[in-house]
Amino acid sequence: MQRWREAWQDALYGPDGFYRRDEGPAGHFTTSAHGELGAVLAEVVARLADDSGVCRVVDLACGRGELLAHLHDQRPELELLGVDVVDRPAGLPEAVAWLRSPGGAGLPDGLGGLEALVLAHEWLDVVPCTVAEVDGDGTLREVLVDQSGTESLGDPIDGVELAWADAWWATTTPGERVEIGLSRDIAWRDLLSRSASGLTVAVDYGHTRTTRPARGSLTAYRSGVLTDAVPDGQHDLTAHVAVDSLGADEVVTQRDLLRRLGFTASTPDHAGASTDPLGYVRDLGRSSSIAALTDPDGLGGFSWAMTRHTRGHA
Numbered sequence: 180m181q182r183w184r185e186a187w188q189d190a191l192y193g194p195d196g197f198y199r200r201d202e203g204p205a206g207h208f209t210t211s212a213h214g215e216l217g218a219v220l221a222e223v224v225a226r227l228a229d230d231s232g233v234c235r236v237v238d239l240a241c242g243r244g245e246l247l248a249h250l251h252d253q254r255p256e257l258e259l260l261g262v263d264v265v266d267r268p269a270g271l272p273e274a275v276a277w278l279r280s281p282g283g284a285g286l287p288d289g290l291g292g293l294e295a296l297v298l299a300h301e302w303l304d305v306v307p308c309t310v311a312e313v314d315g316d317g318t319l320r321e322v323l324v325d326q327s328g329t330e331s332l333g334d335p336i337d338g339v340e341l342a343w344a345d346a347w348w349a350t351t352t353p354g355e356r357v358e359i360g361l362s363r364d365i366a367w368r369d370l371l372s373r374s375a376s377g378l379t380v381a382v383d384y385g386h387t388r389t390t391r392p393a394r395g396s397l398t399a400y401r402s403g404v405l406t407d408a409v410p411d412g413q414h415d416l417t418a419h420v421a422v423d424s425l426g427a428d429e430v431v432t433q434r435d436l437l438r439r440l441g442f443t444a445s446t447p448d449h450a451g452a453s454t455d456p457l458g459y460v461r462d463l464g465r466s467s468s469i470a471a472l473t474d475p476d477g478l479g480g481f482s483w484a485m486t487r488h489t490r491g492h493a
């Protein structure tokens with residue numbers, strides 16, 4: 180039996196870890212960075228870079244660079260850097276720079292002094308955290324797991340992790356679980372410390388004090404199918420992020436952010452179907468992507484945690 184946090188780290192980022200597989204995350208699930216949604220997400224990211232007065236975008240935890248490819252297509256003048264746990268993927272446009280990272284909370288030494296829009300899209304949910312459960316006596320104990328996913332309860336949570344749970348996710352109800360977000364808070368702060376100016380953004384499914392999942396949210400994906408959480412290197416392992424404890428300047432839903440930036444899912448003028456059929460189909464596709472990205476019951480519920488940097492202040 181191992182602590183969940185350690186088993187999770189090994190299962191995703193160990194030598195045979197899930198995220199080192201050739202097919203990459205896109206081989207197992209689709210995110211907003213992929214396909215037509217990715218083209219609109221790239222527009223949003225470029226817009227945030229422009230508004231922040233920077234001409235560089237760093238995509239941390241970028242998978243195989245899908246979003247960066249969209250950005251390069253749309254805005255070739257932007258300086259782009261992808262960071263993930265594998266070597267530079269074949270097929271990435273040459274203009275996109277690449278940095279290999281350790282994985283999980285670990286960031287590469289070469290990342291620093293950034294004057295950029297730094298995006299971490301679906302990173303924090305795969306930064307392993309301690310999983311805890313309240314036992315029959317009301318004590319919060321660490322959850323242990325073996326390679327088959329069988330769990331048992333370990334020692335009581337104490338020290339800084341107990342302080343985090345008391346502050347952000349307090350419960351004494353037997354059977355309730357707590358995913359202790361301290362490792363994510365520290366990872367986020369580390370990422371912030373790498374920037375000199377610009378904007379740092381983490382995008383994830385999140386929860387706040389009033390919306391914590393009582394049984395936790397740790398789950399797994401394999402080949403597009405939601406499965407039980409098994410730390411065997413064959414599955415993705417993810418848990419939603421306590422976005423309020425990050426201490427970002429602002430946390431906003433994706434739906435609200437896109438609306439604020441003027442991305443609306445309006446149907447294009449039907450007259451265009453005969454005068455400019457290709458443009459009409461393109462606008463229709465863009466509009467349905469915006470509808471999907473702003474769906475309040477789906478991707479629109481993602482949280483965007485954002486912190487601004489002014490030169491000299493991390």
Ligand SMILES: C[S@@+](CC[C@H](N)C(=O)[O-])C[C@H]1O[C@@H](n2cnc3c(N)ncnc32)[C@H](O)[C@@H]1O
Nearest residue numbers: 198210212240241242263280282283285300301
């Ligand atoms: C859920 S996938 C998201 C990929 C992409 N951002 C997207 O939204 O499609 C999580 C990615 O985070 C990467 N990752 C995890 N920890 C990392 C770290 N410390 N540095 C760089 N990449 C990391 C994984 O290798 C994986 O590619």
